[in-house]
Amino acid sequence: MVPDDDPSRVLTVANPDDPATTYIVGNTYGMLITGEQTNGRYCLIDMRVPDGGGPPPHRHDFEEMFTILEGEVEFTFRGERHLVRAGSTVNIPANAPHNFRNVSGAPARMLCMCTPAGRDEYFTRIGDVVAGSDAPPPQLSPDEQAERRRRAADLASTYRSEFL
Template sequence: MTATENTTAGIPDDDPSRSLTVVKPDDPDTTYLALAGDNYAMLIGGDQTDGRYCLIDMRVPDGGGPPPHRHNFEEMFTILEGEITFTFRGQEHTVPAGSTVNIPANAPHFFRNKSGAPARMLCMCTPAGQEEYFLRVGHVVDGPESAPPELSPEEEAAGRQLAVELAGQYQTEMLI
């Protein structure tokens, strides 16, 4: 029996077409997006995980965060720096660095940085797909500290409308 043969019932053989993914800080291939007042780095996408999950590095300035929403996938956040206030089913939970939060699929929620200082967290969505939505509605910026583009009120309104229109394609409902 070879190392790649299935020796345990129910576990598929290794898929050699899939490769190891390593994302390093300041990787020139990382896509950074300005979205909802935040800066998101798309670290690992569904194309690298066979659609199983995506991983996003979120830098959230004071006052940043998305509007209320819900979606049909699991979302997990690990707070790396600062603190974030999550509103889950209408109840606020202020979560410090070092903590992990899991948002069950379909539950109404949002987060806001109310701390007075920048915050940073990793967000894993499973299955993948959220990164594709963010790529369609966000604005590509140069790096993790880049300011969002200056948008006119009309451009901001069009961006919000696009996010609402595309949400359903990504199993998301905006609650605004």
């Protein structure tokens, strides 16, 4: 049986020009729909990744789905590389080792949905807020960059993730 409607939950309209935007060591991620808005069910992140950008190999115990909007992104999944072009969608099963790298020669853009939510909060805690998706990245010293990487590693287990 389907439960009754929960009137405390409201419609969310995500405008890519109006999310809280966070700069994450080389990438700009906009939190379009947060776990707070979905009661933790999922989050949707607008990822803008410069040429050559992307995270190190990692894994986590939640599902992650990417839709490539612009560019070409190379996903390495369980050690096997897959070139994915704009218009395609990739699902990464929970716990599987993976990473991605923008190989476009130009900026790439993806939508990333994580279920359940939590990645949105993680990125907000480890990154630096910028004025918007087109804002320049913050000018971080090498020590500040190293501190952000340490923070990401220290908080990874709190957000059910590990770097490989």
